[in-house]
Each structure stands twice: as structure tokens, then as C-alpha cells.
Amino acid sequence: MTGELTLRVITPDHIVLDTTASSIQAPGVDGLLGILPRHAPMVASLDIGLLTFRSGGKQEAIFVSGGFLEVRDNTVRVVSEAGERPEEIDQERAESAEKRARERLEQGRSLHSAEIDLLRAELSLKRASKRQQAKSYSSSLV
Ligand code: ATP
Numbered sequence: 001m002t003g004e005l006t007l008r009v010i011t012p013d014h015i016v017l018d019t020t021a022s023s024i025q026a027p028g029v030d031g032l033l034g035i036l037p038r039h040a041p042m043v044a045s046l047d048i049g050l051l052t053f054r055s056g057g058k059q060e061a062i063f064v065s066g067g068f069l070e071v072r073d074n075t076v077r078v079v080s081e082a083g084e085r086p087e088e089i090d091q092e093r094a095e096s097a098e099k100r101a102r103e104r105l106e107q108g109r110s111l112h113s114a115e116i117d118l119l120r121a122e123l124s125l126k127r128a129s130k131r132q133q134a135k136s137y138s139s140s141l142v
Contacts, residue, residue, distance in 0.1 A: 003037035007053055009062065009078040016062060016083040021053040024076055026069050033069065035076055042071040046080060048126045050134050061137035063089060063130055082127075089135045098128035 007024060009016040024035040027049030046069055052061045067080035104121040 003074065005035065005037055006075040008075070009064065009080065009083050011080055011083045016085060019055055021055045024051070024053045026051045027064065035071055037074055039071050044069050046078065048123065049130050050137060051078065061086065061134050063134040065127055084131065086135050086137065089131050091132065091135055094128045094131040097124060101125035101128060
């Protein structure tokens with residue numbers, strides 16, 4: 001497939017990415033979304049996870065936390081509640097968040113806490129683990 005995509009990712013507090021890519025994979029709520037140039041117009045809801053893309057011959061990953069993705073005229077726009085490039089991710093903070101979430105889940109289950117508290121802890125755990133995955137993604141590539 002010839003041509004390139006423009007990829008823009010924004011959150012409430014910053015522009016995470018404004019670049020070109022030859023292919024993009026995004027974590028849709030119903031599964032992974034694969035996008036190549038000349039993709040049909042589309043809007044989709046995003047999950048917490050890794051958005052990966054190929055740019056300048058390199059495979060890269062960023063962390064996104066929900067929101068929406070729109071594809072139109074070879075441009076992919078992502079608006080997410082949070083998003084970070086690997087170098088922006090604070091590994092220690094993500095590890096602490098993971099530990100906190102695991103403790104909450106353990107205590108919550110034994111104390112039969114409200115569903116809503118368990119759900120919050122599960123979402124927090126997912127953000128923390130996906131952040132760590134995004135951080136280690138590029139170094140894991142050969
Ligand atoms: P924490 O419990 O550490 O605050 P969280 O998952 O609750 O984590 P979010 O609500 O997803 O945090 O994000 C709040 C803000 O903090 C966002 O601007 C997000 O980019 C930033 N943020 C959260 N965790 C990290 C991290 N590990 N590294 C860098 N920025 C982070």
C-alpha cells in the first residue's frame with residue numbers, strides 16, 4: 001500500500017504525537033484496529049492499551065487511555081483521556097500504581113467491597129500495566 005497517514009494524538013493536557021505513519025494499530029474496545037493509508041472514514045472507541053505505528057522504518061508504541069479515534073482523508077486523530085510516549089512514562093510511578101491497585105483488589109475482594117471500587121482498581125491496574133508495556137515495547141524490538 002502506498003502513501004502515508006498523518007497520526008495526531010491529543011489529551012486534555014498535551015499533544016502526545018503529531019507525525020506520519022505507514023501503518024497504525026490501535027486498541028479498539030471491540031479489538032485491535034489496523035489502519036493503512038486510504039482507509040475508509042471511521043470513528044471508534046478506544047480501550048486502555050498500546051497504540052503502535054510504523055514511522056520512518058521504525059515500529060513505535062505509545063500508551064493511550066480510552067477516548068476516540070477518527071480516520072478521515074488519510075489522517076488518524078486520537079483524543080484520549082491520557083497518553084504518553086515511552087520516554088514520558090514514569091516507570092516508578094506506574095509500578096507504584098500497579099502495587100496500589102493490586103492491594104486494593106485483594107482487600108476489596110476479601111471485604112466484599114462495592115463493584116464500583118473493584119472496577120476502579122481493575123482499570124487502574126490496567127493503566128499501570130499497559131504503561132509499563134509501552135515503556136518496554138521499543139527496547140523489546142529487534
Ligand atoms: P496514578 O495513580 O499514578 O496517578 P493513573 O492511572 O490514575 O495513575 P491517569 O488518571 O491515567 O493516572 O493520568 C493522570 C495524569 O497523570 C495524566 O496526565 C497522565 O499522563 C499522567 N500519568 C499517570 N501515570 C503516569 C506515569 N506512570 N508516567 C507519566 N505520566 C503519568
